[in-house]
Amino acid sequence: MKTLLIVYHTMTGGTAQMAQATAAGARAAAGAGDPPAVQVRCLRAGEAGPEDVLAADAYVFATPENLASMAGLMKDFFDRCYYPVLDRLNGRPYAALVCAGSDGQQALRQIERIATGWRLQAAAPGRIICTRAQTPEDILRPKIIEPAQLQACEELGAALAEGLALGIF
Ligand SMILES: Cc1cc2nc3c(=O)[nH]c(=O)nc-3n(C[C@H](O)[C@H](O)[C@H](O)COP(=O)(O)O)c2cc1C
Numbered sequence: 001m002k003t004l005l006i007v008y009h010t011m012t013g014g015t016a017q018m019a020q021a022t023a024a025g026a027r028a029a030a031g032a033g034d035p036p037a038v039q040v041r042c043l044r045a046g047e048a049g050p051e052d053v054l055a056a057d058a059y060v061f062a063t064p065e066n067l068a069s070m071a072g073l074m075k076d077f078f079d080r081c082y083y084p085v086l087d088r089l090n091g092r093p094y095a096a097l098v099c100a101g102s103d104g105q106q107a108l109r110q111i112e113r114i115a116t117g118w119r120l121q122a123a124a125p126g127r128i129i130c131t132r133a134q135t136p137e138d139i140l141r142p143k144i145i146e147p148a149q150l151q152a153c154e155e156l157g158a159a160l161a162e163g164l165a166l167g168i169f
Contacts, residue, residue, distance in 0.1 A: 001035050001036070001037065001038065001039055002037065002038045002039070002057040002058070002164040002165065003038070003039045003040075003041060003055060003056045003057050003058075004026050004038055004039070004040050004041070004056065004057070004058045004059075004060070004157070004160055004161060004164060005041050005043065005048070005052055005053065005055075005056035005058070005059050005060070006019050006022055006023055006026075006040070006041065006042040006043070006059075006060040006062065006157075007043055007044075007045055007048045007052075007059070007060070007061055007062070007074075007077055008042070008043075008044060008045065008060075008061075008062035008063065008074075008097075009044065009045040009046075009062075009063055009064065009071040009073045009074045009077075010044075010064060010099070011064060011066075011071070012064075012133075012139070012140065012141065012142050012143045013142045013143045013144075014064065014099040014129070014131050014143035014145055015062050015063060015064050015071075015097070015099040017143070017144075017145040017150060018062055018097050018099055018129060018145060018149075018150070018153045019042055019060070019062045019097070019153075020042065021145075021150040021151075021153035021154045021157070022042075022060050022062070022097065022153045022154065022156055022157035022160075023040050023042040023157060024154055024157065025153065025154030025155060025156065025157030025158040025161070026038065026040045026157030026158060026160055026161035027040050027157075027161070028154075028158060029157070029158035029159075029161040029162050029165075030161045030165065031165070037161075037164075037165040038161045038164050038165050040157075040161070041056070044073075045063075045071075045073045045074045045076065045077035046073055046076070046077070048077055048081070049080060049081065050080065050081045050084035050085050053081050053085045053089065054085055054088060054089075056092075057092060057164055057169070058092060058093045058094065058123065058160050058163075058164055058169060059092065059093070059094040059095075059120065060094065060095050060096075060097060060156070060157070060160065061074070061094065061095075061096050061097070061111050061115075062096075062097035062098075062099070063097075063098055063099070063107055063111065064098070064099045064100065064107070065098055065099070065100040065101070065103060065104045065106060065107035065108075065128075066107075068103070068106045068107075069106060069107060069110065070098075070107040070110050070111060071107075075110075078114050082114065082117070082118075085118070086117070086118065087119075089118045089119065089120060090118075090119040091119060091120075091121060092120055092121070092169070093120065093121055093122070093123035093160065093163065093164075093169040094115050094120040094121070094122065094123060095122065095123050095124045095126070095127070095156055095160065096108055096111040096112060096115070096122075096126040096127070097126070097127050097129070097153065097156075098111075098126065098127070098128045098129070099128075099129050099131065099143070099145075100128055100129070100130050100131070101130065101131055101132065101133040101134055101138075101139060102130055102132065102133075102134060103128075103130075104128035104129075104130065105128070108126045108128055111126070112126060121169075123159070123160055123163065123169065124156055124159065124160075127152065127153075127156070129145060129149050131143045131145070
């Protein structure tokens with residue numbers, strides 16, 4: 001059985017919805033077999049460690065952009081995991097998701113650079129979803145990601161699960 005690992009951080013809920021939609025799409029595509037062809041694990045960044053990374057076959061990294069950077073707890077995940085798994089993931093597929101107020105490019109670039117260091121291969125272009133939060137009040141408000149954007153996350157999860165199940169990656 002193959003494993004898709006989704007690691008995410010969220011503060012106001014947007015990235016969590018993206019991660020959960022990705023997981024739902026992957027689980028639906030993984031089929032109803034017992035066990036299913038693909039196991040989907042969706043972990044908050046603080047709960048994920050090197051052993052989880054090593055045990056997976058594909059990855060989705062999902063983070064808010066905070067202060068023109070990936071979120072601190074997402075960075076902490078990469079800081080804890082980077083060297084313990086270096087050179088042991090080569091060629092595995094990944095995708096990056098960023099939830100941002102209005103930009104997101106810097107956080108995406110950071111994840112892509114780390115993935116390059118890990119010699120992962122991008123299974124899909126990085127996706128940024130903007131919540132259009134700009135004022136302090138909007139930034140701190142719980143986020144609701146639009147259905148079309150969640151559907152795109154579901155489709156990403158499905159594509160990753162199907163690729164794993166079929167041995168495409
Ligand atoms: C401290 C802080 C800094 C932020 N900095 C940025 C930023 O640099 N660029 C941006 O596009 N959005 C920025 N945002 C907006 C968040 O990315 C946005 O609210 C997003 O929805 C957060 O994801 P979450 O709902 O999963 O927590 C910032 C938010 C906070 C709280």
